[in-house]
Amino acid sequence: MSQDQSFLTDFHEVAAIGATEAGGVHREAATPEDRLTRDWFVRFAQSRGWPTVVDGIGNLFALVDLVGPQGRVVLTGSHLDSQPRGGRFDGAYGVLAALHAADRVQRRVRAGEIEVLHNLVVVDWFNEEGGRFAPSIMGSSVYAGLMDLDEMLATEDLEGTTVREALSGIGYLGDPGAEGVPAVDSLAAYAEIHIEQGHVLEDEQIPLGAVDSSWHTQKLDIEILGEQSHTGATRMEDRRDALVGAAHVVLRFQEVCTRFAQGSLVSSVGQVTVEPNSPIVVNSRVHLVGDLRADDPRIVERARDWLMEQFAQIGQECGLEVRASDVDIRPNRYYPEEGVELSEKVAAELGVPIRRIQTMAGHDSVALNTVTPSVMLFIPSVDGVSHCEREFTTDEDMVTGVGMLTGVLERLAHGALDGVAYPGTAPARREDGVS
Template structure:
């Protein structure tokens, strides 16, 4: 229950799917993900905590104080991006397990039963690297996505979510816990806390995000025998779309909009065939929904003109649109108070990235906290956060969880009125 125990566990879990450059490759429902899940289950079992796995692969370790009472959830996700960092997500789960152990010990010492129980969660497929969309498990839990539709989603090799979870033994059928609140701690994935010298960021809102699913359809032909004038090259057109997505940010104030194309596949992917089809996903994010809408409109106009210019077809669909989520003021104040009591510097901060807390914030009072990221680097092997900052974050999460199981953020709500993900 001390700092060293947490650090030992954190650095041990980082060996699951470890890469040569100190990162991890532990994509959802892979063999590497199974190892981390087995470790999570063993941690809970060693402490006699009940474990559950629901119908979308979310894992719960339940710490019961008051029979029949709803649960405060804390945690994050253990899956990673391809060639990702060892801190993103996994830190929040391991911090959650150790924070829960501290809270359980404190409850035992004080003797009084709190109004809420506590549970640690490992959400399925937060990253969305293997199965799109991201934030899948928590969104199904919150009723924002349909479970059967998500189980039918397939990766690039044609394996469905259902098949992948069955393959590693983690397609569950357990009842989802009734929840009364949620707290998550995560690395910032930006440079604000590091630059300004704060240890804790209290997240006050998330950016508006949306993706565009873009299919470029040309005509397959021989790379040597087809005259340049006779080609309908889907990849050439798609490369121009990539540049359009990048350059649309220049229409707005600096850093008002971020954009990228992070995934691209082509067919038939042969060195002697002009590509006939390219599929890509564009990602637009801003603090302003109007900015995202304006960028989208510009891209649709430019893409339509590009299709005419190249005499090909380009299909564009809206995908994974997420509005701004504002976190509750009393949760922000709680995070700030806990940080102050621990002697930690804290500031309010927005999140440009999506997190499981964004989904949970739709159904229960939610606290989201950040700790610093060195150089603001994330989703790559160079991602790094110091042991000192990680330990401080565990302290902060334990403090927030302690207050929440004792009723902080519950307001006038009775425990029986708490939300449940069981019907999601």
């Protein structure tokens, strides 16, 4: 079996874990399905003699020894958890690509075809998706020191189960000081490949993207408080229906994008909790999580301020209390120019077109780029859709990406980004462009 066919066989085998009828997967963080994919990861590593270790937030590492214990480390990977009824490519492709790319690099080192200075470590980051436990990008952010370990372990899902309990339940709660977990100060670089989740590459018919920056993101935690009452016996003028207020809030998140240049801002309400959620009760409480993203943080700030004004107005008009607080604010991150140029050189050597691209979505590499020079690569997404069951990327594009990641890892392991500063610096912003 060829290397490419071996990768495809493994990818489609993992895609069967938690598979849905419509071709997606449902394996949220620290569920039995997530455990099965992690078990698969461990078996892959063990079959190649790679030790595995789990840290205190459930990140799973496979240690690929290339130069001995004294060597520094190049990390590579992504995540195996999914959104509820999500796609089979998001995250999992990056982990499978990293496992196979690391295997190829090790084979070339052992065959004397290349020389390297650093070891490789492949990682499955815990709870990147944030579907079950908020916030997202949890495991890599704890690893990078951006989130507190104890606070994240105490985070509860909607059923009241904590991260600590869930990880213990699937056997993947590790030790914060476990031997073999690569120390942050031992990192030489990080590399991640991912589906684009947009349609720029597909529209331009370019098979690879070198990510140079990420959008500014912030969420709003919103609570709407009314009064519980009978749906039949309560007069309309006496009702304080929190769900009605929530409907107005959701529509404002849609409207706010029209106040700025087309394409400059995206927004959504991604989670709704309704109480008491009975068919014969006017709802007394609704909890929402809103999301604002733009390349320019000033647009997000202006959108947020307008929304806060609207929330006050909704509360007054509907006789409700609308509380909103800022949460999970993530500034623009800029990937090192040297890493982007490295990606372009590898693509040129492979004879594969590549273009520079931004990521509107968050990724584990965004967190890692705060502690080590990081390289982020994209392959095309058909129709630009993601976080849904019809998410799709062709076998051909996936294979191209594995070859690209292999070439990048070879150079990173040889020290291509040693001494490079991180994170990358922001280009100067123009003062126009905001309506």
